[in-house]
Amino acid sequence: MDKTAYTVKVGEATPAAGGRPAAGPVYRSIYAKDGLMRLPQEIHSPWDFFSGAVKKYPKNRMLGRRQVSDGKAGDYVWQTYEQVYQKVIQIGAAIRGFGVKPGAHCAIYGSNCxxxxxAMQACNSQGICYVPLYDTLGRFAMLAHTH
Known part of the structure; x- marks a missing residue:
């Protein structure tokens, strides 16, 4: 098992005090241990970051899913940056087709997949603010966001 550390502790845990809850220690990526990295000047948004990666690495693997057969997880089947980009553009157009305009909010409910x-990148492609509603939040979170 690889024991390489990808995070480094940059802050200690704090106990509960003065009505504030306790907080665990603070960790950062080893690449940002001395502070957050500066973004290249050409990146102004999450869409710039993603679309730039598509241009730079179109044939590289981006998103994968393990195939399950007879209840056993098998190998990953990958989509490239280019393949994901094409789907993202179509999904973004569909979201706009539902009347969601740039600057509006769009909730995305689902599991990590x-x-x-x-869907998140589709919102980014259209200048739409996505609101993540994770499946682990449960039914109450969905009810709270529908009112």
């Missing part, structure tokens, strides 16, 4: 990532 390639489709969730594509």
């Amino acid at each position: 390639p489709e969730w990532v594509m």
